[in-house]
Amino acid sequence: MLNAKNFRGSHTSDAIAATLKEMLDKWQIPLDKVHVILRDNASNMRKAMDNMKVRSLGCVAHTLHLVVIEGLLSQRAVSDAVASGRQIVGHFKHSPLAYSRLQDIQLEMNLQAKRLQQDVKTRWNSTYFMIASLVEQKRALSAYTADHDLPSTLTANQWALLEKTMNCLEPFEELTRKVSSATSSTADVIPSVTVLKRVLSMETEADSGIKTMKRTLLEAVDKRFSTVEDEPLYVLSKLLDPRYKDRFFTSADSAKRGKDALAKELEEDVRTTTADGASTALEPPGKPP
Incomplete structure (x- = not known):
């Protein structure tokens, strides 16, 4: 637990977003470093995450x-x-x-x-x-x-x-x-x-x-739960988990979309790594880049 804060006033989406942003700023966590925020299913919470432009997931429980x-x-x-x-x-x-x-x-x-x-x-x-x-x-x-x-x-x-x-x-x-x-x-x-x-x-x-x-x-x-197989966080984590891999999809189309999304994610990761120059460290000694 990094931070807890008493929330006063009306629980509007703007107020929720401002409070969360204030808590993140206190810990010097920029929004582009926020992987995902877990929230309940209330509409004001959904809208607050949209206002902040951060990825969020509803609590499964x-x-x-x-x-x-x-x-x-x-x-x-x-x-x-x-x-x-x-x-x-x-x-x-x-x-x-x-x-x-x-x-x-x-x-x-x-x-x-x-x-x-x-x-x-x-x-x-x-x-x-x-x-x-x-x-x-x-x-x-x-x-x-x-x-x-x-x-x-x-x-x-x-x-x-x-x-x-x-x-x-x-x-x-x-x-x-x-x-x-x-x-x-x-x-x-x-x-x-x-x-x-x-x-x-x-x-x-x-x-x-x-x-x-x-x-x-x-x-x-x-x-x-109609959109769980369209949510990249659920799909990619399941595909990469050795217990599940490509099983438990409800249709062949869902499995294909998931694999395509994983391939795209890996391609993006390779491009980013190459752009940062990290790939040259893998070249054999003496070989031109």
Whole structure:
């Protein structure tokens, strides 16, 4: 972390660009040395990068988060089940007595005493973790409702929907964890998105009840990641990564465009090196340049 700054006032694109430029100037980093800026997907952030004339990329984890939200809201039965689950978690979060009673039940059932996880709109994958915690404590929660009231209850069908939703969202959680790790790179993006599309395209018997959500998730991935194979940073880094090379492109045309872009990049690099005179160092001794 080189610099953090409190941002006051309206978050306009001009104000964001000016603040970033001020931070770069403080560290004597000229704009032509900025390789790429990672940003969220807000329009003011996009415009700020355009105003600065620097290359930028949207945060992949944030984009996945937006895809999941779109999918969860697409099917009423799923969103209702999630909303009921959220009310249940909120009840235990705000009532120490209720949590103590649930903890006693967990111990009686030889279950590990765990708190239910509340989801947060701005926390990626938090809804997945909330659903997973509810499913894990299904037996304890069912026992709790036999003697105590809850603000909402889940029917057998809703429990089934939550389990299917959790399984459907698991690849998103895995991918978010992968792209958020310290060892991740831009080379991972295209392969990860391609695999995610394949998983969502597969139809199974377990899709019953969540078909609309799964279809919406696939459509959202297609829409929000529609340009990944046109972004040079993603394409070149994948081609140069020995794990991926020219695999995971969704079409032969995309692969050809990527290879052409790499060849052009190498030609430009050779021209620049030659112009700087560095190539003469490679000539055998005594041989005329």
